[in-house]
Amino acid sequence: MRYAYFTLAFLVVLTVSVLGFRGSTFTRPPMMVFPDTFFPEMNHQAKYKPQASSTFFADGRADRPLPAGVVSRNPLRDDDHLYRGKTANGQWAKGFPAAVAVDARLIARGRERYTIYCAPCHGALGDGKGIVTQYNxxxxxxxxxxxxxxxxxxxxxxxxxxxxxxxxSYGDKLVPEDRWAVIAYVRALQRAQNARVNDVEANHKQELGIK
Ligand code: HEC
Structure with a gap:
């Protein structure tokens, strides 16, 4: 019988401690097990809460407005072509953004990124026969x-x-500039599998027996 009371008391304590304070908010600082006794002023430091009022600033706001002429640490990203692949009227942009120089360096970078992030599925040739297809x-x-x-x-x-x-998506693995590099390399892969006679330079046509 005594154990039954103990068990009941234990269950009451458990229920109250687990469920009793759910959703409550506390305005006072939490109990401190090891308060800082050397620097007691560190225990509870004065602070403003977000969007609180302040008597210190003339405009009465604790949140300070940005100083004039402040420059964002993040790029503005207002170039739709570069950052969204779209034209000003929301169509898919054709070609490469003006800010991206399509040159051998870009294609080399694209090849490297493509090999890491795309080739396992789309294949080194871009033919969709990457290693994953061997595993169905x-x-x-x-x-x-x-x-x-x-x-x-x-x-x-x-x-x-x-x-x-x-x-x-691979947006978290490739910054926009690298996405364009990958696209340049995809275009190079496509060109490599779809070459036309006229792609051969004149001085090499003869070697190939092309008139
Ligand atoms: C984990 C495997 C995998 C990786 C890695 C991968 N893809 Fe794909 N990709 C697919 C599959 C599967 C499809 C076909 C989607 C469908 O048709 O349902 C596809 C489709 C596409 C398409 C056509 C989308 C459409 O609208 O039909 C493009 C373009 C593409 N991938 C580009 C890339 C590029 C560029 C990379 C590297 C940054 C890449 N993919 C990496 C699996 C992958």
């Missing part, structure tokens, strides 16, 4: 179809940024 995983897009040859660069940018259909 999904059906990554083959970039050598007309759909992807003519897909606007901005839409590929958006696919990398946000993902598309069953493909996850």
């Amino acid at each position: 995983w999904g059906a990554p897009a083959n970039f050598h179809s007309d759909v992807f040859r003519s897909m606007p660069e901005g839409q590929i940018f958006d696919t990398i940024t946000n993902g598309a259909k069953t493909m996850f």
Whole structure:
């Protein structure tokens, strides 16, 4: 019988301690197990809460407005083409943003990033036959179809940024500049599998027996 009372008392304490204070908010500082006795003033420091009022500043606000001429640490990102792959009227942008120089350096960077982030699925050639397909995983897009040859660069940018259909996004792994580098490399891969006679420079045509 005594144990029954003990158990009941224990259950009451447990219930109250687990459920009794749910949702309560406390305005006073929490109990301190080891208060700072050397610097007691460190225990409870004066502070303003967000959006509180202040008698110190003339405008009565604790939150201070930004000083005039302040410069954001983050880029403004108002270039739609560069950061969203879109034109001013919301269409998929074609071609590369003016701020991105399409040169050998960009393509080399794109090749490196592509090999890390895209090739496991889309394959080193961009033919959709990456290593994952050997494990029966999904059906990554083959970039050598007309759909992807003519897909606007901005839409590929958006696919990398946000993902598309069953493909996850890679926006957290590739900064915008690197996304454009990857796109440049995808274009190079496409070109490599779809070369035309006229892509051969005149002085090499003869070697290949082309008139
Ligand atoms: C984990 C595997 C995987 C990786 C890594 C991957 N993709 Fe994909 N991707 C897919 C799959 C699967 C599809 C087909 C989605 C569908 O049709 O449902 C696809 C589709 C696409 C498409 C076509 C989207 C559409 O609208 O049809 C593009 C473009 C693309 N990927 C680009 C890339 C680029 C660029 C990278 C590297 C940054 C990349 N993917 C990395 C799996 C992947």
